[in-house]
Amino acid sequence: MRERFYPSHVRAAMYEEFLHLQQGSSSVVEYHKPFLELVHFARMLIPTELAKVEKFVAGLNYEARKALTVSKPRTLKEAYLSATDLYRVQQLQRGSFEFAKKRNEGSGSHSFKKSRQDFRARPAPSSPQGSARAESGAQERTFACKRCGKDHVGKDYQGHAL
Template sequence: MHATETKGVELADYHLKGVAYLWFELWEDSREEGSPPARWSKFANAFIDHFLPAHTRADRAAEFENLKQGSRSVWEYHMEFARLFKYGIHMLPTMEDMVPMFVQGLNPLTINEASTTALNSDVTYGKMIAFD
């Protein structure tokens, strides 16, 4: 299911329960009257800021910054990179900033194999992620 930036916030309203729902109601009420519908990114940031302690966010940001492929497949590394990215988004504001960090975390064997494969065929990003 794909929702627009504003529909995602409306859907969240239906799924939140207990304390999270009460927080959502207060958050909605605190917005200026007549302001445009809330966007998912604003909601998600406010939600994380409220419910995820600062030290946990800092730990996840450090984990993202030090992330290496290690023995993971490229796909597993990509998934972990994507999961932790939200904690390090301030480090990588653009896609151009993100790519070098992703590549730096790859192990040398993967880079060597991918380079060899790229020289021998037309490799796209999608093929690279599926590469093991």
């Protein structure tokens, strides 16, 4: 019946489109719709349900493809439902990240994070002992404690020797 209503050049174009069909930036639902429309033009390429599943999964984005490869759906419907569930969870996750990011940006200068420069290596404070060490060639470096921000020369924040 397709041969009667679709000229051969249209069928060939649909077949080619199906071969290169990918989810890209579209949702799973937006990818599934043309997949179902074009799968009819590639019956020789995908003769079985398992072949349909493999082609559908191969066209999904990396994270969805990875998840579905592990779950091994047996039907196209199972693959589609798993992919839509995963896509929904990813969207919720992205939304919560965006919400947290906006909330942190709104807090302004009340950030609890220390700047990176607070934790960079600092030269040891000069002292009579320090100059004797420098003369002998043994120069000691100190680092700001990541926990309290103070210098603990040769010791960690609990007083243990390094």
